[in-house]
Amino acid sequence: MLRVRFAPSPTGYLHIGSARTFIFNWLYARRNGGTMILRLDDTDVERNTQASIDSIFDGLRWLDLSWDEFYRQSDRVELHRAAANLILEKGLAYRDFTPADTSLEEKVHDGQAWSGNPGQREMPKEESDRRAGAGEPFVIRYLVPRETGRAVTFSDSVYGEQAKSCDDIEDFALLRSNGMPTYHLASCADDADLRISHIIRGQDHLTNTFKHVLIFEAMGAAVPQFAHLPLLIAPDGAKLSKRKHGPVVSVTTYRDAGFLPHSYVNFLCLLGWSPKDNREQMTRDEIIGVFRFEGINRSNSVVNFSEEDPIDPKALWLNSQHLRSLPVAEILPGVTAVLQAAGLTIPEDVAHFASVVDLIRARYTTLLDFGVKGRPYFSDDFSIEPAAMEKLDVAGARELLAELAERLAGDPEFGEAVVEAHLRALATERGVKAGVLINGSRAALTGQAVGPSAFHLFTAVGRERAIARLRAVAR
RNA sequence: GGCGCCAUCGUCUAAGGGUUAGGACGGAGCCCUCUCAAGGCUUUAAUAGGGGUUCGAAUCCCCUUGGCGCUACCA
Known part of the structure; x- marks a missing residue:
């Protein structure tokens, strides 16, 4: 019977190092058909807080991590x-x-x-x-x-x-003299009682393990197999701490920054572990399938952040990769939450909503981008950026866009091909480069100088809105 | 101080006696192109130092240096 446990002390917010420890235990259990146990090591009554317990649950729930059994050390004194x-x-x-x-x-x-x-x-x-x-x-x-x-x-x-x-x-x-057990005793007594077979935890416990072996022996209990994990450290070489390094150490920071839960799990896995075949972006099942202790390193890993880049650039990159490659349906709930938080309306036509998200997601790195850069796709209330204004101020551009609007309005057909045909015909007639109309359209439809292919934009925004926005810009 | 652990590009890592020391992020550049991304290509950058062992060392051994951890009636 393979049984592993994650045993945090509820004395602070869920730390990314703790989250990684949970993940490695969970991966080992899931890969080998074992049982994952969550145990709150709350024997230090003075320092425990309910806020901390809530933070642990919130963080694990967000990361979509599960456990099979739950215990509280304080119930087992x-x-x-x-x-x-x-x-x-x-x-x-x-x-x-x-x-x-x-x-x-x-x-x-x-x-x-x-x-x-x-x-x-x-x-x-x-x-x-x-x-x-x-x-x-x-x-x-x-x-x-x-x-x-x-x-x-x-x-x-x-x-x-x-x-x-x-x-x-x-x-x-x-x-202790007050009758309460110390961490070492409580931890070992519980591990023995819960028949933990593998103890996977931070390397800061490596030297404590000699004491633990002694306790297991004294209790007449089987000594579990140990696997210690290298620590996560800051660029300055110090152990990550909330007080010294701020929000980077907290799991909720990444949730609030618009990360996809799995992409953050993926990132954490790559800190101190490698599948050894150069793969980096992996699905959850792929990671479970190849997770082995042999892939775990022995040296500490630096979480790379700085004043200018408060989030590890690799985590951001990984998130952008998952954002663009996951089935659209899987990111829709996250996008919906962000849009609602930004006060935007979600299109009622789910298929259309999905196609718009699919169109713009390849340019975004976090979910938060949908509520900011994605605003013109979900609301008529958006501003025109200076760079977009420049595209509109190109000589003749506004008049051409107005004419394009009228031609589209006069054509019962609508679609990418139809728009392209009208646009190119108009450009040819007037002897201007199609780019003037193309870039102008993007600026008029989204207020942005950059974005997806202009023709796709028309269908994403919709016929009526597109015509209205072209007309609005003509004045 | 004592004990333990660790040491490959700026960062994450691969190679565990024989490789031009590989990949990824980031930086730079080119291509593609209606813009921006993406993608493709090129480039930047590493075996902490010193001794051994060996025909041959990033890889094994020793020393030094550096970092981290433990050294609580914290966990």
Whole structure:
């Protein structure tokens, strides 16, 4: 039974690095027929917020990611305490009665790392039991077997064989003096109880894993397979943080910037993973089909953004590629939402709506473009850009456009071929280049100097509107 | 400080003993063309440094340097 989990702490907004971790777990589960579990690691009561929980759900829902089981660590505290007490009873942990050190000073001893508070490890069981019985507060620490000289080892699916001497592992806490489990204990107890088979998480946990192996062993549980992921970092080399780098770290930023959910998933997958065959733009099923741990890199990936380009240019490019190549029907809901938000009306004729979207989407990079650059296609209320005005101010242009309007109005037939025939005939008669009329038409119909083929524009805008807009510009 | 991890174009990456070190984004240019995109073509740009091993090293080993992580009764 393959079971993986994504276990975020709800202490901030859904981070793009967290989203990527979810995606890699999800990909592994979906590819191998496993179960995807979402678990809120909310044991740090002080820092948890409902806003954060909402943000996690919102972000995952937007990315169209799903899970099969859901848990909250705070509902499972009894299980964690029982695990800590079991380890204590087995003699693999001890009580530490040292008061909590609230200072931030580092515990350094002659070049040696701190390994435990003095006099606690060695305390006789009788004394420990007596003091605990007397109500003295204590923290339960793992009794790291340093005397044995053994090294803790595990094989990581990404980073390979790992080993660390017990001399270099401090007696970490399992249960706090307030009776709440620490992250390490809660996480391992839950992973064991939920029978997690593969733990796929950020590389920042790589060195914590030695502690986790020790906990699994002490609980008598099977040690899961680990796969650590390289971290996502900022161009300055620092870990991405909301405080330092702003909105780029938040998943909602990309939703609000008009990204297609899948294209952002695609982009995230390419950070630290490669299908190794030069493919970049892929459908969801294609990614699921080729996702393997062997394709995951070991070095951190930079999310490339700057003051001038707040969004990674490659993410934007990928979005434009998906925007133009997905079946139109798939992007229609997103376009509709953007148009509604911009106060524009959606054409009632769905086929026509789809054809207009299809005509203009190849020039756009995000969904937001439909509400801005796409305005003339969905509203009569649009302005004429300076560059378009120049096209209209070409000598004779306005008069020619007016004449074109009359010829179209007098012809019961309408269509790209009909428009082209009238336009070219008129240009020939007057001895002007067709370009004057073509560019002028585009300017009159959309207020823009750039855009799709002018003839396609007539059908996109529609007969009556096209004639009206040509006439409007003639004055 | 200790321990661990990492190191290929500006960025994402491929090549895991033998390649003119490949692709993509971005930049520059050309072609196409009714404009703008798209597309096609060309171009720009990399194996951190130093030692080994080897006929041959981006690739294996060592050192240095740099970056990151952990070193909390945070996660």
